Amino acid sequence: MTARSSERARIDMLARVFGTDGSGRTIVGIGDDAAVIAPGREPLVWTLDAQVEGIHFRRDLVSMADLGYRATMAAASDLAAMGASPLGILAGLVLPAYVTDEDLRAIAEGQHEAAEEVGTQIIGGNLARGQEISITTTVLGETPRPLGRSGAKPGEVVAIAGPLGLSAAGLVLIGRGREHEADAAPAVRAYRRPLARITAGLAARDVASAAIDVSDGLTRDVGHVARASGVLVVLDRSTLLTPELERAAALAEADPYQLALEGGEDYAVVVTVPEDRVPAGFKRIGRVVPPQDGKIGIAVEQTNGTLAWLDERGYDHFG
Numbered sequence: 001m002t003a004r005s006s007e008r009a010r011i012d013m014l015a016r017v018f019g020t021d022g023s024g025r026t027i028v029g030i031g032d033d034a035a036v037i038a039p040g041r042e043p044l045v046w047t048l049d050a051q052v053e054g055i056h057f058r059r060d061l062v063s064m065a066d067l068g069y070r071a072t073m074a075a076a077s078d079l080a081a082m083g084a085s086p087l088g089i090l091a092g093l094v095l096p097a098y099v100t101d102e103d104l105r106a107i108a109e110g111q112h113e114a115a116e117e118v119g120t121q122i123i124g125g126n127l128a129r130g131q132e133i134s135i136t137t138t139v140l141g142e143t144p145r146p147l148g149r150s151g152a153k154p155g156e157v158v159a160i161a162g163p164l165g166l167s168a169a170g171l172v173l174i175g176r177g178r179e180h181e182a183d184a185a186p187a188v189r190a191y192r193r194p195l196a197r198i199t200a201g202l203a204a205r206d207v208a209s210a211a212i213d214v215s216d217g218l219t220r221d222v223g224h225v226a227r228a229s230g231v232l233v234v235l236d237r238s239t240l241l242t243p244e245l246e247r248a249a250a251l252a253e254a255d256p257y258q259l260a261l262e263g264g265e266d267y268a269v270v271v272t273v274p275e276d277r278v279p280a281g282f283k284r285i286g287r288v289v290p291p292q293d294g295k296i297g298i299a300v301e302q303t304n305g306t307l308a309w310l311d312e313r314g315y316d317h318f319g
């Protein structure tokens with residue numbers, strides 16, 4: 001099927017795929033000039049994320065359904081990092097002329113699946129014609145206690161929920177046509193079907209002093225926490241690898257440590273917490289110490305006990 005329906009018919013199709021909000025907070029969903037959500041008592045948390053063809057994905061490497069899914073999860077992940085639960089999602093799609101109704105339905109089904117996975121719904125958005133596919137997603141949520149980047153304190157530990165390096169390994173393996181090998185499966189899934197760690201964020205909300213999600217790479221993103229908090233984060237190198245990452249890295253002929261430290265788009269959530277309060281679902285990967293010789297940032301401990309500074313490498317759109 002290669003049908004290309006009118007904007008109106010496409011919006012009707014999207015409304016059918018997205019369905020109606022079962023949470024009871026949406027007063028007006030798809031079909032009016034804007035969505036309407038009933039207010040609650042908690043502070044609102046609001047994020048926006050764009051996925052652009054050629055930058056975040058290549059059409060030959062992901063299906064349309066995967067694209068919708070990962071765009072939605074990438075946006076929802078920022079709410080996880082704030083310790084918030086989502087209330088509703090708006091998505092703006094830019095679609096070139098070659099995108100068929102079938103392609104659009106697949107994108108929407110991926111978006112819907114991801115939204116349901118994190119307990120919410122797509123309640124509006126926009127369609128526009130453009131030169132390349134892009135999906136801009138905003139997620140509105142709420143939390144009684146937003147988790148910022150600036151509260152990390154010396155003496156605390158650093159803990160993570162979610163994978164490290166797998167998504168970057170998956171992208172390499174898909175690009176090299178090795179996605180069907182058994183050792184590639186977890187990495188390919190991490191790239192195509194990442195999970196926003198909403199539940200982990202909620203579990204950390206009342207105990208964490210700071211949090212961030214890993215979109216651009218561990219050193220870069222945890223570096224934001226270190227700088228915002230004025231501390232030094234010392235990572236424990238021995239905790240960064242998993243058998244899944246080691247196998248995927250071997251297949252990709254890549255350094256698993258580099259993938260773990262610099263690979264982005266895993267959407268793991270990293271928190272700083274008191275040592276005796278690491279929440280369920282989190283693994284300890286380091287500790288928070290005071291600045292050393294005036295230096296804040298990220299380091300790893302060498303076997304001889306000295307610290308090696310890590311460059312905050314990772315993804316930079318303009319770097």
Ligand SMILES: Nc1ncnc2c1ncn2[C@@H]1O[C@H](COP(=O)(O)OP(=O)(O)OP(=O)(O)O)[C@@H](O)[C@H]1O
Nearest residue numbers: 047048049050074075077078213214215216221224
């Ligand atoms: N164009 C913009 N206008 C206003 N604020 C912006 C703009 N772009 C980014 N920001 C703000 O800058 C801060 C950091 O944004 P950034 O997109 O780097 O977040 P991030 O979660 O680290 O990134 P990403 O998830 O895209 O990797 C956020 O508070 C964001 O709202």
Ligand SMILES: Cc1ncc(C[n+]2csc(CCOP(=O)(O)O)c2C)c(N)n1
Nearest residue numbers: 054055056057058215216263264265315
């Ligand atoms: C084809 C292709 N090439 C490279 C990458 C890697 N990549 C792109 S953007 C980004 C950081 C997250 O984006 P943002 O900061 O906008 O949230 C990363 C790691 C990819 N996904 N697809």
Ligand SMILES: [Mg+2]
Nearest residue numbers: 078081213215
């Ligand atoms: Mg983020």
